[in-house]
Amino acid sequence: MPEFLNLLLPSQALNKLSEAISFKPSEEIVSTKDALGRVISHPVIAPHPLPTFSRSAVDGYAVKARDTFGASESAPAYLRIIGEVPMGGSYQDEVNPGECVLIHTGGMLPVGIDAVVMLEYTQIIKESDVEILRAVAVGENVIMAGEDVEAGQVVLQSGTVLRPAELGGLMALGLTSVSVYQKLKVAIISTGDEIVPPEKILQPGQVRDINSYSLAGLVQNAGAEALVLGIIPDKEEALYQKVQEALALSDLVLITAGSSASMRDLTAKVITQLGPPGVLVHGINIRPGKPTIFGICRGKPVIGLPGNPISALVIGWLLVDPIIRKMSGIIQRLSKPVIYARLSANIPSQAGREDWIPVELVEQDDGILAKPIFFKSNLIFNLARADGLLCIPADQTGLLAGQNVEVYLY
């Protein structure tokens, strides 16, 4: 099949498309409490230090450190307790040498205080006098104002995905709303004369639309909004119209091709017509998913995915997901996490091609077993059985049973 000679490897194809995308997402202001998973669009600057005041890190007595110098169990220092720091308020009176104030974890240090002695190293001797059994240094058991964050410091960079910790940090600074990138809009078109909507009773030769819904799930998992635009028959004019509509509605268009070769050619033809530049990548050196097409039409990426639901999802996970995240403004610092497992069976592979194999993972006493799922096209429930995917790189001709492998959860 000459059209598949000299194909790019998946990472090369991804780079080629990435470099051609000049999309910059718009911004919007959202309430911080609703911002989980959203992406920061402006560096967040601390309006004030954190903590805003010096606080005790322990329960104990707030002291002037020099009053405790030399104190030990055999030679305690004696201090007079002049009061208690109220939680959520400040201790107002002056503290003189030889005096101390009861303080709780998180309490505000009184003026003139520079350390806290833990309760464990003190002993009340009468109502208002306490023995200090251990010396403390200046700053000991104290969190200084600004120790977490200084005023004016950049606390979150643009491109940061907001996780629970970041939401908490924004709230600590009183930032109850936050500027984020708008969610990417991803249009999904299914094609094929044989494809019908899922609610339809099947006539002979018909199959229900799988890809619109599995890809919509993948798009949502990547933090974007999925626009399911329906099913188009194998007709050039109909596909052209629909892709044009999709380009007007969305930032990125996914087309799952009909399964026949002629239909795949149709997708490429329409992408070329709607360019320039049109088709950038036609076919990728990967299994499954070789017939994948990458293009740019009217400044927006258009991706032609194989009609086979397994191929569509594997390519979606491997190549569409990173495109969505990049276009969403996410700065991805780390590779995807893996589970290490022992392979249960030999897997042959063709040299020069990158293979991705769905595997089922089984936890055993001596570790995790990865059982490859050998599949024919179109068996969607085979993929539903899979926990993850493993890669056979292009320079290898297979993997051996017993070998340790990295499995990507998908």
Place this chain on the structure above:
Amino acid sequence: MPEFLNLLLPSQALNKLSEAISFKPSEEIVSTKDALGRVISHPVIAPHPLPTFSRSAVDGYAVKARDTFGASESAPAYLRIIGEVPMGGSYQDEVNPGECVLIHTGGMLPVGIDAVVMLEYTQIIKESDVEILRAVAVGENVIMAGEDVEAGQVVLQSGTVLRPAELGGLMALGLTSVSVYQKLKVAIISTGDEIVPPEKILQPGQVRDINSYSLAGLVQNAGAEALVLGIIPDKEEALYQKVQEALALSDLVLITAGSSASMRDLTAKVITQLGPPGVLVHGINIRPGKPTIFGICRGKPVIGLPGNPISALVIGWLLVDPIIRKMSGIIQRLSKPVIYARLSANIPSQAGREDWIPVELVEQDDGILAKPIFFKSNLIFNLARADGLLCIPADQTGLLAGQNVEVYLY
């Protein structure tokens, strides 16, 4: 500190609480297209086989296999092309010996056909005659009806989380709605005289509520619904009333204690009052998060988390997340995925206690470096810098720089 002697390890504490929970989530019917991340509450049974008809796996000619027996490039078989299988329809005419039908990938096999010859192994000799250059066996290049799924087969077990592949599979079967467990309701209460809502201008000694929002994010990430019930001062009666209200509204109650020891005691006291059985676990042999409390009140779990935002999130991730998933009906088959990294610095640890250390991950040419974040209490932006957590088990006294470690993304 005698109250912390003989504490349970985190896994033991988790088991003790899990065993005491008898919660069974209710069910609801949702539209499959909106069911991403939801949990199947009834085994899903295939109403019909998949595929529903035998299909071609390739582009080629649908043949009677016996007509090709012995065919080769040097001695081809000759067949007459009597038509083309329409995509999305059936080929109606009878196929006699010596005849074949053009078929596309996914096309329905005509009656009397039992194999497909790939286009690459054929050659048109005149308009309606084709040379078959390779023999095919019965069933070759065919996906048989029911090969993916048989009618009546259980395709998804209860407790399965719906991922994109499962959504696609349900749609393939025409199952446009699905029975799932209702989302777990998790109430969150913050306590402490010093805590104020995030929108408030701070007075001396006050800090804004972090935990309500970071924990709400954690709850949502676990697939549950967070009910943020506000801030309660350090008063027994007020906390008692609020927990009572929370028990009426939710399936699981989280209380983040004020940071002082007296406030932690208050949480335990209220849980005991609202039992039986009340407090099951008071303090866990872990750092951070030692003052964690597990209890059951009126049949519902109540968890007292440390007030320190970092401790609250680490315990939330390690111990609350699995409780939420279990109560949500999820059957968790696998452990959490990890990233392998090389440790950048020595980390000391106390034997007999399990330590969890936030780390920043840095991708380098020779692998990933894990840089531990050594933190004092309450520095939320230190946790925002972290990519994951690593564990120092109770039987170890620390980790060494250069050592390979497993980092859990959190």
